[in-house]
Amino acid sequence: FSGVFPNHSLFNESSTSESSSESEEPKEVESRSEKDTSLTIHFYFVLVVIPCLISVWYSLAMFFPPQTREKYSLVLWDDGELLFDDQGRPTICPRPSICSEGIRQIILVSISRVTAFSSYVFMGVTFLSKMRFTVQYLPSSLKTRIQCFGDKGWNIFVGLAVLHAVAHYIRYIARQDTDQLATMVHISGLVSLLAVSVAVVNDCCKKKIGEFKRSIIHNWLLTMMCIALCYHHKRAMVISLIFFGLWALDSLLRVVVASRSVSVKDLNDIDVKTTDCSVSW
Secondary structure (H helix, E strand, O other): OOOOOOOOHHHHHHHHHHHHHHHHHHHHHHHHHHHHHHHHHHHHHHHHHHHHHHHHHHHHHHHOOOOHHHHOOOOOOOOOOOEEOOOOOEEEOOOHHHOEEHHHHHHHHHHHHHHHHHHHHHHHHHHHHHOHHHHOOOOHHHHHHHHHHHHHHHHHHHHHHHHHHHHHHHHHHHHOOHHHHHOHHHHHHHHHHHHHHHHHHHHHOHHHHOHHHHHHHHHHHHHHHHHHHOOOOHHHHHHHHHHHHHHHHHHHHHHHOOOOOOOOOOOOOOOOOOOOOOOOO
């Protein structure tokens, strides 16, 4: 009818409103995507980038001379351990497990130290994503990003742990220091590395064993890793106990506070292969 009566307002209003609504939809979608992108950038910057930069800078303080911290105490938060022997070769030996001589060994121990301190950040994000009782009270945008980043953070944590161990092994070979393989530092680190490696394989088999069993196995392996890290180093023990304690407290609150009694007593078996069922333990 708008073609028959082109100048009639009754028929032109509908076409005008339809065209305006169609033009507004792309703008709303674009503004929403820009907002999501901005929130994602802020999330990564606050919870990942800044903590990683602080951790890495703290770890690098060891590679300065001992007297440097006295002069620059505001920017160096740990004691320097860099010394030079009679031949002018740089050495670092605060404890036997990380003794290094020469530039190559110092580069290797710096890789191990940086990856260790960086892994603490992704370890914390992984535990935070598992604290479902606490996360549910966060804003929906932040909650979604934490839960989505949990698996990514875990994969990055495992990669950093592997790189940390490989750098140590190469340095042991270069120093011909096989005695370190029998120490508690190495044994505990190896157990934690095996635990996270098995956890990665377990995550890849969730279609075969089911999401529920995979989650149970993953949590037990995470617990084993934390126990092993308690014997690896004092700093690793403190950080692991903090993250594990918060996770355990969250699980306890979820059982005590978030549990509800139901009147239904009958339980039926569910065919996992044909039913998409997700169970939170």
